[in-house]
Amino acid sequence: MRDTLITLAGALLSFFLLVSLMSPQTDQTVVSRPTTEDVGKHGLKGLHSWLAQNNFNIHSLRKPVTRIDQEALPAAGNLMIVSLPHARESLDSEWAAMNNWISNGNAVIILASLYHIPQWSDTYEWTREDEIKDALSKLTAEEFTLQRDAIEAEESEFDLTDMQESIQAFKPTPYRLYPAVEHTLFSQVHELESLHTPGMYQYKNEVDDIEAAYWSINSESARLALRLIYGESQQQTAMWLLPVGKGWVYLSAFPDLLSNSVLKQQDNARWFANLLSHTVADGGYVIFDDYHFGLSDLYDPEAFFADDRLHNSLLFIGAFWLIYALGRSPRLAPVRKRAIKPASRDFIEAMAGFFTRRIKSRTIAHELAVRLLDDISTHTQLEGDSLWIWLHDHPDISGRDIQRLQRASGHTAGTTKLIQLTRSINRIQKVLT
Numbered sequence: 001m002r003d004t005l006i007t008l009a010g011a012l013l014s015f016f017l018l019v020s021l022m023s024p025q026t027d028q029t030v031v032s033r034p035t036t037e038d039v040g041k042h043g044l045k046g047l048h049s050w051l052a053q054n055n056f057n058i059h060s061l062r063k064p065v066t067r068i069d070q071e072a073l074p075a076a077g078n079l080m081i082v083s084l085p086h087a088r089e090s091l092d093s094e095w096a097a098m099n100n101w102i103s104n105g106n107a108v109i110i111l112a113s114l115y116h117i118p119q120w121s122d123t124y125e126w127t128r129e130d131e132i133k134d135a136l137s138k139l140t141a142e143e144f145t146l147q148r149d150a151i152e153a154e155e156s157e158f159d160l161t162d163m164q165e166s167i168q169a170f171k172p173t174p175y176r177l178y179p180a181v182e183h184t185l186f187s188q189v190h191e192l193e194s195l196h197t198p199g200m201y202q203y204k205n206e207v208d209d210i211e212a213a214y215w216s217i218n219s220e221s222a223r224l225a226l227r228l229i230y231g232e233s234q235q236q237t238a239m240w241l242l243p244v245g246k247g248w249v250y251l252s253a254f255p256d257l258l259s260n261s262v263l264k265q266q267d268n269a270r271w272f273a274n275l276l277s278h279t280v281a282d283g284g285y286v287i288f289d290d291y292h293f294g295l296s297d298l299y300d301p302e303a304f305f306a307d308d309r310l311h312n313s314l315l316f317i318g319a320f321w322l323i324y325a326l327g328r329s330p331r332l333a334p335v336r337k338r339a340i341k342p343a344s345r346d347f348i349e350a351m352a353g354f355f356t357r358r359i360k361s362r363t364i365a366h367e368l369a370v371r372l373l374d375d376i377s378t379h380t381q382l383e384g385d386s387l388w389i390w391l392h393d394h395p396d397i398s399g400r401d402i403q404r405l406q407r408a409s410g411h412t413a414g415t416t417k418l419i420q421l422t423r424s425i426n427r428i429q430k431v432l433t
Contacts, residue, residue: 015318033120033293034083034111034259036060041261042118044081044288050269056276057285062297065289066097076105076246077281083255084112085121085131086292095138102139103245107279110136114146114215114253115231115238116172116196120293121255140249143221144242148213172197177238177254180227185274192229193265194238194254215253217242225251248279361418369408372425379432396431400424 032040036048051058059073061080080098102108112132113121121128133146175196179186214236217225228250229239242249262268280286290296377383382390388411391402401424407414408421 011322015322031119035290035293035295036288043260046260046263047258051286059285059287060290061287062291062295065094073285074283077284078106078287079279080108080287082108082110082289084135085128088292099139099141102247105246107248109250111252111255113255116254118255140244145218146215147218149216176232177229180230187274189267189271192268193262195256365408365418365421369405397428401428
């Protein structure tokens with residue numbers, strides 16, 4: 001009964017470990033991400049559905065940009081929606097491919113989390129900003145770079161002291177954005193709405209003083225970035241238009257300009273409709289970059305582990321192994337005697353054991369000593385006392401070994417232990433061979 005319980009406990013423990021190791025280790029916290037399948041506040045499902053209802057050509061890119069030529073898309077006249085920073089790291093080859101794709105006559109709107117930290121942007125602040133700056137630099141082939149511009153406190157409309165002390169500094173709040181130029185892009189558009197994080201407008205300078213800071217674009221070429229949208233403060237640019245080859249990059253400093261939470265605003269939808277008329281040609285597509293936020297046609301680990309076929313297979317294997325462990329365990333299965341086929345070695349061992357138990361050790365010692373003396377006599381042509389004199393005169397044979405050999409052979413009175421005699425005989429044989 002005890003063996004049965006031990007076997008059962010071991011089998012159940014092994015099964016538990018198997019299931020634990022094979023189960024996906026995923027975060028149970030549901031975070032809204034900017035994808036076409038996400039219906040949360042940061043998702044783009046609403047925009048995707050609105051485009052589909054209005055018969056726009058839409059495409060969910062679920063492969064690296066380096067493979068965009070494999071998709072059935074026009075070479076130019078398309079608009080891609082990209083959120084930064086990416087949840088999945090982008091390679092330099094992907095940024096180079098996107099730069100080439102834009103330069104051929106396409107447009108990209110980048111929704112960067114510069115003035116707001118959405119839940120999906122779970123990286124550290126300095127890492128997040130560095131990723132966005134690095135992405136823009138690579139995307140534009142080092143032509144445009146992002147930089148912070150510090151503003152003295154008295155010139156800023158923000159009371160930074162109160163903002164720092166307020167517990168609301170890093171709580172997302174609605175924010176108004178306004179057109180900075182008169183253009184058909186803003187036809188019938190008065191103000192846009194987004195979300196921002198008030199604490200994002202402050203940073204520590206070299207002497208650890210809190211200052212206000214806004215983002216600006218620095219250009220390495222004669223072509224400059226055009227300011228399209230500004231925030232509630234005239235000093236704050238909310239969107240730039242960057243020329244890249246034959247195409248354009250619309251860089252938004254707010255990541256939730258087109259998300260489900262703000263798309264219901266009439267001006268946001270009207271502005272995006274105007275943007276489509278300027279960037280998407282006849283037959284062009286609106287492309288969503290879903291690949292860098294977990295939606296992939298190459299391999300989706302979450303979908304793999306969520307597949308019922310995997311769970312059913314693991315349960316079948318575990319149950320079958322459990323039954324086998326209980327039914328065929330050495331603790332429970334009947335003991336079977338192994339059939340032994342006698343061999344010549346078994347016969348020799350049996351005979352040796354028989355003689356060892358039946359013959360006295362003194363007799364064995366005598367026979368061993370006599371056999372050795374006969375071998376030495378044959379080798380030296382000496383017998384009797386002459387043989388013993390020769391042994392005593394040999395410089396490599398000890399007197400103790402000769403005494404044991406004399407007692408065992410009966411030349412002198414006394415007895416010797418069989419093990420000690422065997423060792424003496426081995427030493428003498430090594431000397432003489």
